[in-house]
Amino acid sequence: MDDLKYGIRDKRGNWAPSEPLEVAPFWTGKFSQIGRWLVGYVWPHNAIFMLVSLAYWYFILPDWTKMKELTWDWGLWLYAVNAAGIFVMYGSVEFFYYFKRIQGTRFKYNPNFPSDKPSDVFWFKSQNIDNFLRSFLISIPVWTLIEVFTLWCFANGYAHWVDPKDHWLWLAVLIFLVPAIHEVHFYCGHWLIHQGVLYKWIHSIHHNSINPSPWSSMSMHPVEAAIFFSEMMWHLLLPSAPFVAMFQLTSTAYGAIVGHIGFDKLELTDERAMNSQAYTHYMHHKYFEVNYGADGVVPLDKWFGTWHDGTKQADERMKERFRRKKERLNRRKATSTPAE
Numbered sequence: 001m002d003d004l005k006y007g008i009r010d011k012r013g014n015w016a017p018s019e020p021l022e023v024a025p026f027w028t029g030k031f032s033q034i035g036r037w038l039v040g041y042v043w044p045h046n047a048i049f050m051l052v053s054l055a056y057w058y059f060i061l062p063d064w065t066k067m068k069e070l071t072w073d074w075g076l077w078l079y080a081v082n083a084a085g086i087f088v089m090y091g092s093v094e095f096f097y098y099f100k101r102i103q104g105t106r107f108k109y110n111p112n113f114p115s116d117k118p119s120d121v122f123w124f125k126s127q128n129i130d131n132f133l134r135s136f137l138i139s140i141p142v143w144t145l146i147e148v149f150t151l152w153c154f155a156n157g158y159a160h161w162v163d164p165k166d167h168w169l170w171l172a173v174l175i176f177l178v179p180a181i182h183e184v185h186f187y188c189g190h191w192l193i194h195q196g197v198l199y200k201w202i203h204s205i206h207h208n209s210i211n212p213s214p215w216s217s218m219s220m221h222p223v224e225a226a227i228f229f230s231e232m233m234w235h236l237l238l239p240s241a242p243f244v245a246m247f248q249l250t251s252t253a254y255g256a257i258v259g260h261i262g263f264d265k266l267e268l269t270d271e272r273a274m275n276s277q278a279y280t281h282y283m284h285h286k287y288f289e290v291n292y293g294a295d296g297v298v299p300l301d302k303w304f305g306t307w308h309d310g311t312k313q314a315d316e317r318m319k320e321r322f323r324r325k326k327e328r329l330n331r332r333k334a335t336s337t338p339a340e
């Protein structure tokens with residue numbers, strides 16, 4: 001496919017889509033677009049996460065009497081499944097698009113591949129090895145711990161578990177709201193770890209990958225991983241059910257890849273491609289202080305002035321904001337330094 005029909009490539013080789021990013025149409029009064037938006041809301045990403053959740057529910061989770069006790073066997077079993085699932089899903093995108101490079105740099109935002117650019121900020125100077133090890137040694141264990149704890153709470157009655165037979169409509173609404181809960185939780189936690197020392201100590205590890213690939217998705221400090229995956233625990237407080245909590249968790253865990261694919265479209269045939277929806281978060285990795293949230297289902301970035309839709313105007317707004325922030329910091333520095 002000719003990626004220049006869908007976007008532009010600058011002199012340095014960075015590709016950007018020509019269509020601006022849009023938040024959910026009901027926030028901007030574009031009601032005629034709701035049908036198209038709804039299709040994109042369900043297909044393909046959330047449908048895939050739903051299938052993964054069903055697979056966990058029917059084939060992976062131990063029975064409830066077992067989950068009443070905290071024992072190593074079912075914890076390790078869940079770790080093994082989580083690790084295998086991520087290895088297959090993230091690994092196949094990494095293998096075909098970053099190792100085999102079947103699509104070259106078509107639709108790739110950054111023209112470089114991480115493996116071609118060794119850097120001292122990474123373990124073994126390799127973004128791939130660093131990100132891979134952090135995912136499997138830190139983030140997936142933290143994810144599994146939160147999963148085990150939440151399921152143990154459900155099993156022991158420490159949750160507001162409502163019966164699907166009596167409350168099916170509420171649970172259906174809640175399932176539909178899972179991406180919105182994700183966006184609010186992710187935005188708040190993510191914004192928090194961008195502040196001051198929290199950024200320096202915790203979140204800077206994730207941001208070492210300025211040019212992210214799938215393995216970057218879960219390359220996190222353990223505190224960031226705990227904040228990220230604790231989203232599942234809202235279902236201990238809300239009237240909910242464990243299946244909905246599992247859907248929330250799989251959307252978070254398997255969905256982390258979405259912002260880190262690095263390609264705007266994954267080509268399926270010579271004429272057809274799947275939209276990755278990666279551009280919002282790619283810009284976050286590029287510019288740091290924009291797009292803290294996700295796709296604008298709940299457009300907190302727009303409301304708080306940090307939304308970047310990829311246009312020149314948004315770029316100008318961002319630069320102006322950065323300039324004002326620099327001035328503010330300089331002023332503060334000047335007043336806190338005693339005159340000589």
Ligand SMILES: [Zn+2]
Nearest residue numbers: 206259281285
């Ligand atoms: Zn990221």
Ligand SMILES: [Zn+2]
Nearest residue numbers: 190194203284
């Ligand atoms: Zn960030």
